[in-house]
Amino acid sequence: MMSDDNGERARGEWPAVAAPPGMRARFEDDPHKPGVTTPIYAFSNEGHPLVLGPGGTRLVRPEMAGVKLPYAGIDVQFGPPLAGPFTSAPAGLVAVFDDGRERPVLFYDVHGRAVLMDPDDVTCDLVLAETIPDLKRVDFRPAPA
Numbered sequence: 001m002m003s004d005d006n007g008e009r010a011r012g013e014w015p016a017v018a019a020p021p022g023m024r025a026r027f028e029d030d031p032h033k034p035g036v037t038t039p040i041y042a043f044s045n046e047g048h049p050l051v052l053g054p055g056g057t058r059l060v061r062p063e064m065a066g067v068k069l070p071y072a073g074i075d076v077q078f079g080p081p082l083a084g085p086f087t088s089a090p091a092g093l094v095a096v097f098d099d100g101r102e103r104p105v106l107f108y109d110v111h112g113r114a115v116l117m118d119p120d121d122v123t124c125d126l127v128l129a130e131t132i133p134d135l136k137r138v139d140f141r142p143a144p145a
Contacts, residue, residue: 017042017043017090018041018042019039019040019041019042019043019049019050019112020087020108020109020110020111020112021111021112022111022112023039023040023049023074023075023108023112024037024038024039024040024074024075025037025038025039025040025049025051025062025065025071025073025074025075026071026072026073026074026075027062027065027067027069027070027071027072028069028070028072029069029070031072035069035072036067036069037075038051038052038062038065038067039051039052040062040074041059042059043090044061046092046142047090047091047092047093047140047142048061048140049061049062049074049140051065052065053065053066054066072137073137073138073139074093074114074137074138074139084109084110085110086107086108086109086110086115086126087107087108088106088107089104089105089106089107089108089114089115090140092140092141092142093105093114093138093139093140093141094138094139094140094141095114095116095129095132095135095137095138096135096136096137096138096139097132097134097135097136098134098135098136099134102141103116103117104116105129105138106126107126109128113128113129113130114128114129114130114138115127115128115129116129
């Protein structure tokens with residue numbers, strides 16, 4: 001857990017909202033090789049995903065989880081079709097595309113997958129981020145202070 005000088009967890013890193021079931025953090029050093037994933041259990045007040053830390057007794061940010069590979073973002077997996085009920089995504093969660101564009105992730109579906117507005121549809125339909133061909137990753141961008 002993040003801590004201050006007194007050894008206590010930083011207030012912003014307390015679990016604020018439970019993560020949808022099945023959501024995982026991805027760790028990899030080469031996008032062309034399989035990495036590893038670990039379950040995300042919650043999000044902090046700032047929207048950071050929280051996973052089990054070393055020893056399995058505390059929730060920490062993925063960068064502090066003790067995995068020997070760099071944190072690469074929230075794992076995007078193909079699976080069943082888009083399905084509700086939907087859970088609101090934390091503010092600052094974005095879909096990042098190959099050309100550098102970013103679009104806000106609005107919701108998670110019942111399977112814990114990122115959902116956004118279809119960028120190519122004037123009807124504003126919801127779409128799974130993973131089905132957009134040039135999706136690079138889903139990432140968190142903290143709001144400017």
